[in-house]
Amino acid sequence: MNGDDPAEYLIPKNRELAAQYLLLYEMSLPFGLDVTNQINLDKTAMRIMVTFKNLSSTQLISLENEIAVHLNKVESFDFFVTSPSSIFAHLSHNNIRSMLIGTVLAMILIAFVLMFALKSVKLGALSVIPNVLPAFVAFGVWGLWVSEINLGLSIVASITMGIVVDDTAHFLTHYQYAWEACNCNRVDALVRTLEESGHAIVLTTFILMMGFLVLASSDFIINANLGLLTAITLALALVGDLLVLPAILLLPQKRNTNPTNLAT
Template identity: 40%
Template structure:
């Protein structure tokens, strides 16, 4: 454990020193390319510094201890801060291109975005707070830090950022009169082909989600670091050339005090040990029966045929007493036999196994005990099996946490949009992408660690931002009397570029984790990064057709009702 903790600490330092600057530079580069404003880039850097320093200060005052997986919190906060900044800066630049001065443009951008930015910060905080349902401290810490940082990002987005933009000589590049942007073209394409997009997207979603059936949870603490670390190379060498590094411990009860020398009990223990030795996952087994058999052989002129349990319980007791007397001063059998001599310990040394394989091996052991030695039934103990079961329980709790976050955000969106229909519609592009990403992982990889249990919660906290911005612009256009098709085009024109920018920032910033030496961070970054890409596609190609169909049906129903009323 000490060696692993040191290795994880070294890995954490490497993440901050290497991947931190890379992620920061990647997000900044994307923002520069998409915004095309030097002062806008400076504003983003200012926001990043304010949010990250606030989160670090919160962690310091709260006395939070960081773990390897917790480092992801700051990468996520970078993306959140950049996303908020991009929405407001792009709105300022857009207003200035329309002829407004700097102060007017800043005021207009703030008026248009303060509510969506608040909602995205709140829903991000809710999504990440659901990580508190996890049994794993690293994920709880990450959730709390991101939740606090997300709300700080909102505060700075409506105070520090507008103040900065109003005093610097930021300029919006003048656009050509009558020029139609790429998102105007995309909006027209989506509107004209909305039925085709809806059905084709639906088929693709079904196919991708089906890949979840191929997913297997395969967590192995010996493989938490990749081969670039000495710890991993050393543990692999030991597992391949010597005994394993993990054990299952069994406390086998004889049923009475002093019963550990009963020959029937010893024969049962010996049979159980021999069964384990036949299992391919086992490297070594040590039990009290091994000591008794070796003593019986030694006291019979080292006859190999006498390497067995004696026929007499009294003789076995004498062997054990003789063995204890022969031990060096200060040593005893308390690590093998309890004080009342009613139970003995059996140690099973494992090869490098995943959590699923450990649980399956113990389940097979329990089946053997029930059939062959009912009196010895004992569940495995030790760090290996406890860790395996804790990961399974963590998945169950995270499912509860994700559902809870989903319910809270659903109620929030229904309240905000003042429509149950639109509130529920907005949830589809927030949960389908995570399922698609896990399904794709199932097709391409198949195995995933504990990162999968928190992917939905983390992804939901991130991708709900774009959906809220799109839905807010859509609802604003509908309130102005535009049709569903016109409202979709309006949303594409006003927020399409910002959605692309924020999604690119999120995705590329998280995909940097693919180069991480920590496998959990690696899987988490890749899975969430892929989810963000799918979410952008869902927001641009699936949500608009869905809104046009369902919102159009509602309008038709209302029109039919009015017509019916007039006829009556």
């Protein structure tokens, strides 16, 4: 039509002409085909499909907001944006927000439980550091490496929290028992703790890491990322329990250098 003039590849400004173009197109379709997958029968609504390169959840939601701002300027025009990518983008953002809130609440509850179990406010409070730090560092490393947190990764902090706190509780329990049993200084108590519980903590963490690394070999990218980030978090948690936590326990104290001061 129009001699294939590139200048005519535009939507007509005249509604009647646009309707004639559409009618001509419908009449030109092969038998059995129609345009009802793009336009409804009474011609009051249509579907516009747009293809993009791979976008992150943040970029996709930002694009949706820009589209909404532009289309809201048109009067008497209703629209909605939908796609599996859009659904998962919003779901990921909601899950990440909920994960952060849930992780904070879980850590507070865990700290109170450890305070009660160890009968020490300071030990319970100190347990927060090696339990929270691995997840923060792991997500930081992942952000530098991949720069994207998908739906599967939003639950990693919650998954690893229960695993990590188990090792911390074992370490602090053995530490508290060591200084009470031998009435020794903090260094000797830590040495005894590492001798008694260090091997078990390393072994259990290594076994769990191997299990999640098997999941990391999955062809399904969400499962693979979940397994890999969880394994990284567990490895960092091991470092936190065996290096960071003892270093914290050895920090100078104001009143008394005896480790029993921590139990007050």
